[in-house]
Amino acid sequence: MAFLPMNIKEVKARGWDEVDFVYVMGDSYVDHPSFGAAIITRVLEDCGYKVAVLSQPDWKNDADFLQFGKPRLGFFVTAGNIDSMVAHYTVAKRKRSDDAYTAGGKNGKRPDRAVTVYSNIIRRLYPDSVIIIGGLEASLRRFAHYDYWKNTVMPSVLFDSKADIISYGMGELQTIEMAKRLSEGYPVEALYDIRGICYAVKTSDYVPKTVVELPSYERVCESKKDYAIAARKELEEADAVRGKTLIQRHGNCILIQNPPMQPLDTKQLDYVYSLPYERWYPQCYEKLGGVPGIQEVLFSITHNRGCFGACNFCSLAFHQGRAVTVRSKQSVIDEAKSFLNDKRFKGYISDVGGPTANFRLPSCEKQKKAGLCKSRKCLAPTPCPNMQVSHTEYLDILRELRKLDGIKKVFIRSGIRFDYLMEDQSDEFFEELVKYHISGQLRVAPEHCSAAVLDRMGKPHIETYKKFCDKFYKLTGRMSKDQYIVPYLMSSHPGSTLKDAVELALFCKRENIHPKQVQDFYPTPGTISTCMFYTGIDPYTMKEVYVPKTEEEKSMQRALLQYFIPENKQKVIKALIKAGRKDLIGYDSKCLVQPMSNQNNYKGNNKGQKSSYNSNKNNSRNRNGKQTKDKFAKYRRKKK
Template structure:
């Protein structure tokens, strides 16, 4: 296990920091669109520490000035390669709102300052590196590269774009959680060996002569011209995202091919523990002190990642595609060691703000099939109902929570991540729910019903709304039993494909009936390589070919959101406009008493 006892230091960001380490040259330079925060929640830090643990000399260039190549020469030419990531988020999501307006703040930048990362950052950075060093290998990684590895629909440009591999001129792309791949690439680069055949990677080839058992999907030119071909390609990609049965996939772009090798195996147990126990400084780089630090770090400063992977497969989300459907959990001992280390920090006040993963209540989750044959190809783990073969791991979670709470100096262990409410309504979850409500919810539990109508929820791959209603009653009952005043933070999505204005109104009336006034509304954004993104672009269900209604004008999208948040006085004009379009103005007094005018 790669655990360090030495005092944590930052990976070098300047030539002076490199010299102080006694190095004359770096092996690998990582370029990131985020500020450099040396914490396991930041991808560049994880990759850097993993490579360092394997003996490589690694430096970081964070948020370089991108209008010319000068900043990319700061640390010199690396011996092996440049690794490039747009950051923890797709740069277009980071830079723009759901209405394509530039964001006023950026939580991953020093002082929250916007504009420090370019649009399509991975492409821009890679091309600047090419300008600076024509012959250096370039490795792409991170969620932006991962979800754009094939021809994909780009909502911001409203067009089908070719693989990011071609526009970036990179040598290889790492998709998914990339620790295993990046180490393999580094060793191959050091030995002068080719990059072909590495699980969890994609690259460009002139022919398919050297590949076996390959599936060729419709070409870039075909998917750009024909929405049905787009969906055909999408389904083939989706069906080959399991590391146990995934095939090699090729997609032609003009005279070249994008070749994707099967996904890498998930990282489990001691290997996962080792990644999170590397010597992170758990702080932003000191150069950001003058800006007041990096806002996004505050949400994870005293948080612990307990597991990876999400079996939910929500249609609109990239997490299952990026982290995989198989849950990999850290050992109890590893998490306790991390909590014990947090206690020693001068700024720790006794509260662990969050312990979780993509889904809060799946630590220790297991399925007999996962380790032997992967996730089921024809069934979902959680929809329409949780599979009986899935063990959510509640007893493991309770054991962990108890031991963390017993540590001297730990006053509270909270769970701030979102819960799957459909896993909390049967009898076997009762003890877990009671303990969580009693000790680990700081007054508000996050859940995501997303919508109320069956046909919309089915397209989202979410459970029926009756499941949420059952859980909501159970939660209120549990809180009352415990003598606590606790609330649900309900997340909904507006303007998802398949949802028209009438459907949005139906949701509004249901929420009013239940006395729910949601604050957390996500305006739907069609992310690359997601099922919902394919629905948005093609206006069809990729699996059935059925036509779908899609709200595409910003005006209508705003009306969808306004209806859900009808209690907000600012939404009065949009609610009135929506009701007029539906010829249901008579509902105005019911939704907005006293606001029938103006």
């Protein structure tokens, strides 16, 4: 099967006089099921529609948008796999130089706020054409939302983009239904009852229904309390079983969000992943160096969707949903077998995962009929007693994959939910995970150690992580493997004070963790944590939350997590003094840094300090580097 046509020449080569849909996107075109654009376009193609892909059009010139003419049925528009602003800017709002989703890997091939820019151009050129926006950028900006880059509350992207409809969430089922009705000649207004979409009507045209009304755009701009109320309600109703229609007034218009579309069931997911993807990028990108983003996922397999972990800083709950759905074992095996025919495949499956790799079951039996709970999380701060825990199906799939001729190794890299794993009464999966499925290091996400901060994050308390690490290293030592845990840590999350950052630094010191990188909290649209960042209010309790916002404090929190780097010494000392922890400045083993009383002496010792850091990094980082020989020796002695 060939790639979909990317220009008018390729359209003509297929013998088409016109196209049904033009799919406009901010990424380079990659036909792989890890890329949402590939899934939607292949689904449309499989339904019999003629689809052209307009990838990274020049928004400063109309020529790219004019080449296909007006499509018969309409335009689909997406920024790409991630929000264009996140793709372009670091958390410090500095321009990134690279872009994993662009051929050649260089930034600058898509505009800021790509969905809005592309859609406005299309509306100007084709005033009466149907425009449907979707993907992560549009989905997370579907209501009035705080925009970190402008530091203001913006209206729903539907209004700024001048689009007709937002398709939110994963999108396959609503896309099929919208395409069907448009092809049957129905006007765009006839699509307004489809689940999983947002649309707008004039206030004068609105017919009152049984809905949940959010505070208006004007109210959430004026009142942070109203913003917090809106954010909570938006997430509470993001459930396909019990979710209600939401409305939000914007001036003389009303934004209407229909309830979420039902997640794809196993049969439907199997269908989506069975479509004839090229699993690569078009030849025209080779001369640019290819698309870097394909390398990590080329021979990966997605076996599930949804995440009932629902961390407050993660957009998954708002976009993909909390309900977990899975592919069948045979579908996963068939995809793995297809790798064997690819000359690029060397026998290594890089991942068998999804949003959370080890979820195969719904969170509980109750959620199938009643939906997921509004008022509590399944795993945090403690696991729900009704949660069902089993790795049996997942383990069965992994075992079958390992048996396939031509498969040398099957890795798990997309993230193990360690708190869920620790609830499993059987050690069978844990043992096989350590024995077969780790490529030297296992990345997990404790994020912090302070209970107060973890509560704001919606994460379990640190004791669970400690138990997980102890068990991991015992298994690793028993199997004489050189494997280690790499923890993701986050600084400056709402609720994190300087004292909390000091606590995390001390935790890292005790646990011998030396993070190479630290992620500052990044306020992206649609998350509860972003709501806390903007309002200073926890939307679940409506109580005030401390928010570190100044660059000075953020840099101090970052430096504390990397206290062992000599270049951070001055900031660490400043942070410790400000936090009232001068006791941690000194020569005692409990201290984080030595004093800088003698500047010349400090400069003279700088080389030695770096040498000490490098020595520590290479020889004793059992939680974030190679495990020490002493650590293994301890386990081997126990074994004897």
